[in-house]
Amino acid sequence: MDADLGDLTAFLAVAKARGFREAARTSGTSASTLSEAVRRLETRLGIRLLHRTTRSVTPTAAGAGLIQRLTPALGEVDAALDAAGGLRDGSAGVLRLNVPVSAARLVLPAIVPGFLAAHPGIRLEIVAEDSFVDVLAAGCDAGIRYDERLEQDMVAVPIGPRVQRMATAGAPVYLDLHGRPDHPRDLLDHACVLGRFASGALTSPWEFERAGEIIRIEPRGQLIVQVGGATDLAVDAAIAGVGIIFLFEDWLRPHLESGELEPVLMDWWQPFSGPFLYYSDRRLVPPPLRAFIDFIKTMTA
Structure with a gap:
């Protein structure tokens, strides 16, 4: 049987206060509004829920039974509404x-x-x-x-970070053996560790910039790794001397600071927005x- 939640709440308020005037005072609703809500609920249920006298209002047996079952049920409703409020303000979800x-x-x-x-x-x-x-x-x-x-x-x-840079670096052992590039085009004579996106496209050309001059090169190398999942392998390979790597400066920073990798062409590292x-x-x-x-x-x- 359908019942209005507001009518049920009004009934509980009146029953708890033992009167319409007191319930109106504590709930901020008029006594006539509460009386009409209780009357509407009784009509819908077809049974009297409250004994009314000029001095007091007390639950009938049916009313007492309804109160006993409604109290925890409406408590659950309040908890559900509180949870919904939490979702609204972003505190849950x-x-x-x-x-x-x-x-x-x-x-x-x-x-x-x-x-x-x-x-x-x-x-x-x-x-x-x-x-x-x-x-x-x-x-x-x-x-x-x-x-x-x-x-x-x-x-x-x-x-x-609002500004980042791509960095080039190589292991000291590799650079000692093959030389240190002075210009981005020198990388064409070096082994480079390359990346490939999931789409299949290579992470090239590598782009460098200095004093307004932009240089793009198509590096070559034996090792190609998938960007993301295998990037750490590319870093490890560069540390092992496989070739020169081109990667986020922040990703390489720990290895640059430890000396495992040495910066290459640092004055050509191009900044870009974060x-x-x-x-x-x-x-x-x-x-x-x-x-x-x-x-x-x-x-x-």
């Missing part, structure tokens, strides 16, 4: 992000721990891959990409995503 492996390694570690600590009710799922996918079709709420790969109808929010978090529509942003956007904005403020 699931957030799925599709990101390149480089972002998972170089951008998110500085963000994720603080975000999770600030929002313990949010479960964050990261899908790391370097193929260019439709994030919505992939079941994700947002993605991280660089500006040259952003779709025009997407909303983009800066995330992570990544963006992107999503489809600022009007329909899922609450956990809104919480994430607000969090990364505080980090760049």
